[in-house]
Amino acid sequence: MIIRITNDGQYRVTTDETGVLRELDEVDNQIVQLFERTEREFRALMNQMVEITRKNSGKLPAESIEPSRYVLPPQDLSLCEGYEIFKGVGIIAA
Numbered sequence: 001m002i003i004r005i006t007n008d009g010q011y012r013v014t015t016d017e018t019g020v021l022r023e024l025d026e027v028d029n030q031i032v033q034l035f036e037r038t039e040r041e042f043r044a045l046m047n048q049m050v051e052i053t054r055k056n057s058g059k060l061p062a063e064s065i066e067p068s069r070y071v072l073p074p075q076d077l078s079l080c081e082g083y084e085i086f087k088g089v090g091i092i093a094a
Helices: 017-055 079-086
Strands: 002-005 009-012
Touching: 017 079
Parallel strands: none
Antiparallel strands: 002 009
């Protein structure tokens, strides 16, 4: 069995293929669970930001264009997109 590691090349498995696949699958499942948990937590925080804004604000008419001090990303922002936006100090400087 050949396994490729991106930017590193290909490797031929020289031990029990079933055991190697089982080990890789276990780690893969842990990574998936980590991202799912992180995605859920991120989604909850994004929803919280939007709800704080909606609860404490009045929505302007669609035809009204005013300068915005802060721009929140859309509520359906992905975790990957959020990583790019919120890294460092974030988007709100209080």
